[in-house]
Amino acid sequence: MRSERRFVWLMLAPALLYVAGFFAYPIVKNVVMGFQDYSITTFYTGEAPWVGLANYAQVFASRVFSVAVVNTAVFTVVSISLQFAIGLALAVFFHRKFPLSVALRSLLLLPWLLPLLASTAVWRWILDQDSGILNQALGFFHLTSSAIPWLSSPSFAMISLIAVKVWVAVPFNLAILYGGLQGIPGELYEAASIDGASPGQAFRFITLPLLRPVIGVVIVLGIIYTLESLDIILGLTGGGPANSTDTLSTLSYLESFERYSFGTGAAISNIIIVVSMIFTFIYLRIDRRPAQ
Amino acid sequence: MSTIVSAASRRARRPRYLSTAFGILVVVIMLFPVYWMVNASLQRGGSAIGSTLIPINLSWSGYEAALREQGQNLVTSIIVSAGTVAFTLLISVPAAYILAKFVRRGTSIFILALLVAQMVPGIVLANALYSVYSSLGILNSIPGLILADASRCIPFSIILLRAFMLALPSELLEAARIDGASHFRAFRSIALPLSQNAIITAGLFSFLFTWGDFIFAVTLTTTADVRPITLGIYNYLAAQQQEWGPVMATSVIAALPAMIILMAAQRYITAGSLSGALK
Numbered sequence: 001m002r003s004e005r006r007f008v009w010l011m012l013a014p015a016l017l018y019v020a021g022f023f024a025y026p027i028v029k030n031v032v033m034g035f036q037d038y039s040i041t042t043f044y045t046g047e048a049p050w051v052g053l054a055n056y057a058q059v060f061a062s063r064v065f066s067v068a069v070v071n072t073a074v075f076t077v078v079s080i081s082l083q084f085a086i087g088l089a090l091a092v093f094f095h096r097k098f099p100l101s102v103a104l105r106s107l108l109l110l111p112w113l114l115p116l117l118a119s120t121a122v123w124r125w126i127l128d129q130d131s132g133i134l135n136q137a138l139g140f141f142h143l144t145s146s147a148i149p150w151l152s153s154p155s156f157a158m159i160s161l162i163a164v165k166v167w168v169a170v171p172f173n174l175a176i177l178y179g180g181l182q183g184i185p186g187e188l189y190e191a192a193s194i195d196g197a198s199p200g201q202a203f204r205f206i207t208l209p210l211l212r213p214v215i216g217v218v219i220v221l222g223i224i225y226t227l228e229s230l231d232i233i234l235g236l237t238g239g240g241p242a243n244s245t246d247t248l249s250t251l252s253y254l255e256s257f258e259r260y261s262f263g264t265g266a267a268i269s270n271i272i273i274v275v276s277m278i279f280t281f282i283y284l285r286i287d288r289r290p291a292q
Numbered sequence: 293m294s295t296i297v298s299a300a301s302r303r304a305r306r307p308r309y310l311s312t313a314f315g316i317l318v319v320v321i322m323l324f325p326v327y328w329m330v331n332a333s334l335q336r337g338g339s340a341i342g343s344t345l346i347p348i349n350l351s352w353s354g355y356e357a358a359l360r361e362q363g364q365n366l367v368t369s370i371i372v373s374a375g376t377v378a379f380t381l382l383i384s385v386p387a388a389y390i391l392a393k394f395v396r397r398g399t400s401i402f403i404l405a406l407l408v409a410q411m412v413p414g415i416v417l418a419n420a421l422y423s424v425y426s427s428l429g430i431l432n433s434i435p436g437l438i439l440a441d442a443s444r445c446i447p448f449s450i451i452l453l454r455a456f457m458l459a460l461p462s463e464l465l466e467a468a469r470i471d472g473a474s475h476f477r478a479f480r481s482i483a484l485p486l487s488q489n490a491i492i493t494a495g496l497f498s499f500l501f502t503w504g505d506f507i508f509a510v511t512l513t514t515t516a517d518v519r520p521i522t523l524g525i526y527n528y529l530a531a532q533q534q535e536w537g538p539v540m541a542t543s544v545i546a547a548l549p550a551m552i553i554l555m556a557a558q559r560y561i562t563a564g565s566l567s568g569a570l571k
Contacts, residue, residue: 003474003475004475007394008390008394008395011387011389012386012387012390012391012395014382014383015383015384015386018383019406019409019447022421022439022440023405023409023412023417023443025420025424026416026419026424027412027416030416030419030420033419033420042423043423043427090318093311093314093315093318094315096311098308098309098311098312098315099308100312100315100316101311101315104312104316104318104319105315106554106558107319107323108318108319108322109554109562110323110326110550110551110554111322111323111325113500113550113553113561114504114546114547114550115503115504115506115521115525115550116504117526117529117543117546118329118525118542118543118544118546118547119325120525120529121329121528121529121539121540121542121543122328122540123325125536125540126325133328167322167325224411224413228413230414230415230506230507231507234506234526235506235525235526252415252419253415256418256419256422256511257418257422257511262422265419266419266420269415270416272413272416273412273413276411277408277411279411280408280411284404
C-alpha cells in the first residue's frame with residue numbers, strides 16, 4: 001500500500017507543481033502587481049511601491065479604457081453571433097450526408113489549425129487599400145467608386161477585424177456543433193416526420209433543445225477565446241487607427257510590454273480575468289449538465 | 293415497385309449533387325485566403341498590382357528571402373514546439389493515468405482546476421511570467437518558452453488523456469500486478485501502449501498550439517536571439533513591409549505543419565477537437 005502511495009505521488013507531483021507554478025502563482029502575482037507601482041525601474045531596484053487602488057483609478061479614468069470596453073463588447077458580441085450562426089448553418093448542412101461531404105468538412109478545419117499570425121498576414125494583404133485583392137475585385141466589378149480603407153479607417157477597421165475573426169472561428173463552431181448533431185438519435189426525426197412535422201419544426205423542437213448543452217459550450221468558449229484574442233488584432237491593426245480596434249487585451253499588452261507599466265497592465269488583465277472567470281463558471285455549469 | 297424506388301432515388305440524388313456543389317463553393321470561399329497565400333508566395337516581388345490570380349511566372353525568390361531572413365526563427369520554432377510536446381507528454385501522461393485509475397477523492401477538484409486553468413488568458417500569464425523570467429534570467433531562452441507554451445497544452449492534454457484512460461480495462465492492470473509487475477511496469481507496458489492514439493492526439497495538438505503561439509513569443513523574448521516564426525511574421529507586418537513575397541512565403545512555411553497534419557493525421561485531429569472541447 002505504501003508503494004502505491006509513493007507511485008501515485010511520483011506520477012502526479014510534476015503536474016501539481018506545474019499547475020502551482022504556472023497558473024496559481026501567476027494569477028496571485030498578477031493580483032498583487034495590480035496594487036503596485038511595477039515599472040521598468042522595478043527590474044533594477046527590485047522595489048515595487050504599494051499604491052493601493054491607484055492603478056485601477058488611473059485605468060478607469062482614461063478615455064481609451066472606456067473605448068476599449070465598448071470595442072471589446074462589440075467585437076465579442078458581433079463575432080460570436082456571426083460565427084455561431086454560420087457554424088450552425090454549415091453543421092446542419094454537412095449533417096445531411098452527400099458525396100464528398102466528409103472530405104469537404106475536414107478541409108474546412110484548416111483555417112482553425114493555421115497559426116493565427118500566418119492567417120493575419122494574408123488577410124492584411126487581401127485587405128490592403130491600394131493593392132489588396134478585395135479592393136481590386138470590387139473595383140473590377142464596379143461595386144465601389146473608390147478603394148475602401150479596410151484597415152486604415154476607424155469606421156472600417158472593426159468590421160474587417162470581425163470578418164477575419166469569424167473566418168478563423170467558423171471551423172471550430174462547425175466541428176463542435178457537427179459533433180453535437182451526430183449525438184442526436186435519428187429515430188427522433190423519423191418519428192417526427194411520421195407525425196407530420198416539417199423540417200423547420202423538427203429543427204426547432206428536436207435539434208435546438210437537444211443541442212442546447214453543446215450550443216452553450218461553443219458560445220461560452222467562443223466568448224473566452226475572443227476576450228483574450230491578441231494575435232489577430234495586433235497583426236491586423238495594432239489596435240488602431242485611433243484606438244478603433246483596441247480591446248482590453250491589446251490595452252493590457254500595450255501598458256505592460258510597450259510602456260513597461262506592469263502595474264496598470266496587471267490591473268487591466270485582472271479585469272479580463274474576472275470577466276473570463278464569470279464565463280468559465282457559466283461554462284462549467286453547462287458542461288456538468290449531461291446531454292440527454 | 294421498382295419504378296417507385298428509382299423515382300425516389302432519382303429525386304434524392306439530384307439535391308445531393310446540388311449539396312456537393314454548394315459544399316465545394318463553401319470550401320472555395322473559406323480556403324481562398326490560403327490559396328492566395330500560396331499563390332502570392334510563388335510570385336516575384338509580390339507588389340500586388342503585378343501579381344496574377346495563378347502563379348504564371350513562377351518564382352522562388354520569396355522562399356529564398358524567407359529562408360534567408362527567417363531560417364533561424366524556423367529552427368527556433370521547431371525546437372520549441374518539439375520540446376513543448378515532449379515536456380507536455382512527460383507531465384500529462386502520468387498525471388492522467390493516476391487521475392483515471394488511482395485517485396478517487398480530489399480528482400474532480402483537480403480536473404476543475406485544470407478546466408479553469410485552460411481559460412486563463414495568455415496575457416495574464418505573460419504579464420506575471422515576464423517579471424519572474426526576468427529575475428530568473430530565462431527571458432529570451434528556449435527552456436523559458438517551452439515552460440510557458442506548455443501552459444496552453446498541459447491542462448488540455450491531461451483532460452483529454454484522462455477521459456481516454458478511464459476506459460482502460462482495470463482487470464488487465466490488476467492481472468499484471470498479480471503476476472508480480474510493479475505499478476510502474478503495469479503503466480509502461482500496458483497502459484501506455486493501449487493509450488497510444490490518445491497520446492498522439494494530445495501530442496499533435498500541443499505541437500499546433502505551440503507552433504502558432506504568439507503571445508508568449510512576443511512578451512517573453514526581447515532580442516532576435518530566440519524568436520519563433522510567428523514573431524518573424526509579426527515583425528514583417530509591423531515594419532509595413534511592401535514586399536509581400538517573403539511575408540507570404542514565411543506564412544506558407546508557418547502553415548505547413550497544420551496542412552500536413554490535417555492531411556496525414558486527420559482522425560487524430562477530429563477526435564481531439566471534439567473531446568478537447570466537450571471532454
